[in-house]
Each structure stands twice: as C-alpha cells, then as structure tokens.
Amino acid sequence: MTEPITCVVLSTGLENFKDIRRALTAEDRVKLLAGGNDAEQLYEEIVRLKPDAAIIALGPNAETAVRFIEKLNAECPRTALISAAQDASPDLILKSLRAGAREFLRIPISAEELRTVLTRVSELATKQQVEPPKKKGRMVAVFSSKGGCGTSFIATNLAAATASKTVLVDLNLQAGDLPLFLGLEAKYSIADMVEKRQRLDEALINSLVTPHTTNLSLLAAPREADHADEIEPQHIYEVLQKLREHYDYVVLDPQHTFDSITLAALDQSDEIVLVVTLDIPAIRSTQRALEIFDRLGYPRKKVKIIVNRWSKQIDLDLRQVEKFLGEPVVGFVPSDYQTAVGSINLGTPLVQAEPTSKIALEIRRIAQQMSLGVAPIDESQQRRPFWASLLKKQSAQPNFNLPQMEKV
Ligand SMILES: Nc1ncnc2c1ncn2[C@@H]1O[C@H](COP(=O)(O)OP(=O)(O)O)[C@@H](O)[C@H]1O
Ligand SMILES: [Mg+2]
Known part of the structure; x- marks a missing residue:
C-alpha cells in the first residue's frame, strides 16, 4: 500500500499518549489524524474519518477502554483496533482481543514491534479494499x-x-x-x-x-x-x-x-x-x-x-x-x-x-x-366493520400452547 496508514489514538493518560505519538511520528508511513483523551469525541471522529487503525491505551480504567473497543469494533469493522498498555496482564490483553482488538502493543512502544503491527494493518487495509463491505443491519x-x-x-x-x-x-x-x-x-x-x-x-x-x-x-x-x-x-x-x-x-x-x-x-x-x-x-x-x-x-x-x-x-x-x-x-x-x-x-x-x-x-x-x-x-x-372483529374474536383460537403442567 503506497497510501499512508491513517491512525487515531485514544489515551486517558498523558504519558502513554506521548509515548504512542513519539513512536508513530518516527514512522514515515503513518498519518496521525486525531488523538486525545475524550472517548466520546474520538468515537465520533473515528466513525467519521474511518482511519486504517485506532490505538487505544488501556489505562487505569481498562474496563471502559475494552468496552470502547467493543463498540468501535461493531461500528467500524474496517478500522484495525490496537490495544496498548504498560505491564498489561495476559487476562487484560485477552479481554481486549476478545472485544475486537486485532493487535496489542506494549508501552513503551518498540520501533520493531510497531513496524510489524503496521505491516499487518497495511495488509488488512489492502485486503479490505478488494472485499465488499458486509451488510450491517x-x-x-x-x-x-x-x-x-x-x-x-x-x-x-x-x-x-x-x-x-x-x-x-x-x-x-x-x-x-x-x-x-x-x-x-x-x-x-x-x-x-x-x-x-x-x-x-x-x-x-x-x-x-x-x-x-x-x-x-x-x-x-x-x-x-x-x-x-x-x-x-x-x-x-x-x-x-x-x-x-x-x-x-x-x-x-x-x-x-x-x-x-x-x-x-x-x-x-x-x-x-x-x-x-x-x-x-x-x-x-x-x-x-x-x-x-x-x-x-x-x-x-x-x-x-x-x-x-x-x-x-x-x-x-x-x-x-x-x-x-x-x-x-x-x-x-x-x-x-x-x-x-x-x-x-x-x-x-x-x-x-x-x-x-x-x-x-x-x-x-x-x-x-x-x-x-x-x-x-x-x-x-x-x-x-366492527362486527367483523367481533366475529374474529369469537372464532379465533386462543394460543394455549403452554407447557404441560402436571396435576397435583
Ligand atoms: N399498553 C399496554 N396496555 C395494557 N397492558 C399492557 C400494555 N403493554 C403490555 N401490557 C401487558 O403487560 C404485561 C407485561 O407485558 P410484558 O411485555 O410481558 O412485560 P415485560 O416483558 O416488560 O416483563 C402483559 O400482560 C401485557 O399484556
Ligand atoms: Mg418480557
């Protein structure tokens, strides 16, 4: 993919946010579209901008972040969701993956890990350009x-x-x-x-x-x-x-x-x-x-x-x-x-x-x-006419398909 990989970052902690931004700006192929700590505002942005990737830091309020991932996964199936955290437990990583995150990044982010993840995101974006979007009732x-x-x-x-x-x-x-x-x-x-x-x-x-x-x-x-x-x-x-x-x-x-x-x-x-x-x-x-x-x-x-x-x-x-x-x-x-x-x-x-x-x-x-x-x-x-409904009521069989009760 020659196009840049568009990305949005959500982090409630400033330190985590700085680290993610540092790692992303070091990568030429990434274009950071939006970032911040306001989940509701970023949700709207992600729905509107449909970036290739969204990085969500699992801070102290990890449960809310996992729910955010779940919601985004339902609304924006074409955005690759990446959870990120410092010292995350395997349980938390698993939860975020189950909620719909495709990848996990450890903070501080290593350049090599980020490159691997970006390559996968880029492959996914190319594949999605070929596949028609799924219906979503x-x-x-x-x-x-x-x-x-x-x-x-x-x-x-x-x-x-x-x-x-x-x-x-x-x-x-x-x-x-x-x-x-x-x-x-x-x-x-x-x-x-x-x-x-x-x-x-x-x-x-x-x-x-x-x-x-x-x-x-x-x-x-x-x-x-x-x-x-x-x-x-x-x-x-x-x-x-x-x-x-x-x-x-x-x-x-x-x-x-x-x-x-x-x-x-x-x-x-x-x-x-x-x-x-x-x-x-x-x-x-x-x-x-x-x-x-x-x-x-x-x-x-x-x-x-x-x-x-x-x-x-x-x-x-x-x-x-x-x-x-x-x-x-x-x-x-x-x-x-x-x-x-x-x-x-x-x-x-x-x-x-x-x-x-x-x-x-x-x-x-x-x-x-x-x-x-x-x-x-x-x-x-x-x-x-009203009498027709009377007739209908009289002739209709009530739905007595109830479970059989045993007589005592
Ligand atoms: N608009 C209504 N007017 C009168 N009775 C109603 C009305 N809506 C529901 N009911 C009655 O209320 C009862 C409970 O309805 P139900 O849909 O089973 O409630 P819930 O699923 O919230 O527990 C039913 O007997 C139903 O016939
Ligand atoms: Mg009910």
Whole structure:
C-alpha cells in the first residue's frame, strides 16, 4: 500500500499518549489524524474519518477502554483496533482481543514491534479494499430495568411493524416467552446458534430461527434453562454480529438486569428503546438505568424513552417526569389491557391483528419516528366493520400452547 496508514489514538493518560505519538511520528508511513483523551469525541471522529487503525491505551480504567473497543469494533469493522498498555496482564490483553482488538502493543512502544503491527494493518487495509463491505443491519434493544413494563410486548410489535427482513431475539435466556407472543413453537434456540457460531451462514441461520411471516423471524431463548448457563457474553456478541449481516433489523428483548449478557447486547445496539410505566418505582428504575448508560459511555441520543400503558387518568405531570429523567419522552403507548392481552393470548402481534387500534398506531408511529421502514396498513383490515372483529374474536383460537403442567 503506497497510501499512508491513517491512525487515531485514544489515551486517558498523558504519558502513554506521548509515548504512542513519539513512536508513530518516527514512522514515515503513518498519518496521525486525531488523538486525545475524550472517548466520546474520538468515537465520533473515528466513525467519521474511518482511519486504517485506532490505538487505544488501556489505562487505569481498562474496563471502559475494552468496552470502547467493543463498540468501535461493531461500528467500524474496517478500522484495525490496537490495544496498548504498560505491564498489561495476559487476562487484560485477552479481554481486549476478545472485544475486537486485532493487535496489542506494549508501552513503551518498540520501533520493531510497531513496524510489524503496521505491516499487518497495511495488509488488512489492502485486503479490505478488494472485499465488499458486509451488510450491517440496525440493532434496536427494547429495554426496561424493571419487569412487567411491557418490553416483550413492545419489542414484538416494533419488530412486526417493520417492512423489511427482521429478526426478534429473545435474550431472556432463563425464561424467554416470545414464542407465545408470536404464536410459534420454536424448534431451535439461541443456544443452538451459539454452538454453531463459527459456521453461521444464511442457510444455517434460516434453519435455526422460527419464521412468523416472510419478513419476521424469531430467535428463541433456550427451552431448558440449564442450556443458558453455558452461554457467555462473547458468544452473544458474535451471534448478534452475524445476524446483522443477514437481517435489516435485529430487535432485542433483553433481561431486566445489567448482567454481562444484557450489557453485551446493549453495547452493540444502535438504539435502546427504554420502556417506562408511569409509576414511581418504574420511573426511579429508569432514572438509574439512564445513570448506568451514562457511566457506560452511551451517548444520550442512543436512548429513546417511551411510556407504556399511558392513560390520561394517571395523575403524574409528564413534564415533571421528563425533568426528573432529564430526557424527553418520544412515545406514549396507551393502556388497554384487554386489547394487549388479547393479542398475546392469540399469539399475533397487535400491529398485525388490529393495526388500527390505538396501541398499534402509536407503536407504528414510534417505529416511523425512529426511521424503521414501516409497512403500510393493510387497507382491507383498516376498513373492517366492527362486527367483523367481533366475529374474529369469537372464532379465533386462543394460543394455549403452554407447557404441560402436571396435576397435583
Ligand atoms: N399498553 C399496554 N396496555 C395494557 N397492558 C399492557 C400494555 N403493554 C403490555 N401490557 C401487558 O403487560 C404485561 C407485561 O407485558 P410484558 O411485555 O410481558 O412485560 P415485560 O416483558 O416488560 O416483563 C402483559 O400482560 C401485557 O399484556
Ligand atoms: Mg418480557
């Protein structure tokens, strides 16, 4: 490659930064585009400049740096990420490599080591010029740090509202229930996908997901909870990356805790739909979630807050809630227990079963606002007379595909 190797450096420690800069300026073939200690600003720069390489120093806050690598790896797969540290433990080096770093440099950087690494970066850049970039679908996590707010219901309906190839992923590994929401019986689960993750191609992925419509498929949670124990965050990371290459949208329904699997999913997501109900415990828990997102370095624009089960009767001043959370609320899904539960019991998302219901219309509006390509409402369903829906309700078979319970 005759072009210079473009490079960006992130280091929270000044000494490390000086050493990296010293080593890079001694190399004629390197062009340093940006550097500093502000991770958020450099992230934007890297996304914009798409350098050949980014060197990330693992300073005292190594965990944050590793997460930064993970995030960059998802966003800029063509930038070779290089972690660097003084006296790094093998464990830390391994963590950074697992997060997506291709190389590691010891600080102070030896000229010879740097030359070897630069040669590999340069080879990679040449190879990438030849290979077409991989497709990268958009990943949206629907999250609430408190159970029962309706995240599974909203995730299912958001996924069903899109007009493109979408996969809904049940990340409640111990107790997933999304097959019920879609009226499906899943033969395979994410545990099978994790097991076969090294050789996931289009055909294998198609055989492990459960189709609901031509556009929407489900990747179910393991049927046996003990299969979930063997799944590690890195496995989830790899599987989700693969799904992005084959779907336009990957919609995630994670657990309601900040466990390592959920964090791996949230880190990777382009957007987080944060679901809150208008009661004090849920609002408090949402505020804590926002604080955690801040600490994890998520930009606020990644998070979209929506209120579920909204009702005019709730005696809480919305402006006060927004002020308390410090973020605007972008959607209000009305409360209608009968309609919501009715669609779940039938195993058909409401945006399909009753596309003109208030809940379905608002979820479609939220999807449109987030620029998820939304399918137009089926005209025949829109003009359906009211008695037709009564007939449909009477004739529809509830989804009693529940696990068999033993009689005591
Ligand atoms: N907008 C709504 N109005 C009324 N009930 C709702 C609404 N959204 C969800 N529900 C009900 O809330 C319950 C919990 O929903 P679910 O999606 O399972 O929550 P989570 O996944 O957050 O634990 C379900 O019985 C569902 O029918
Ligand atoms: Mg749920």
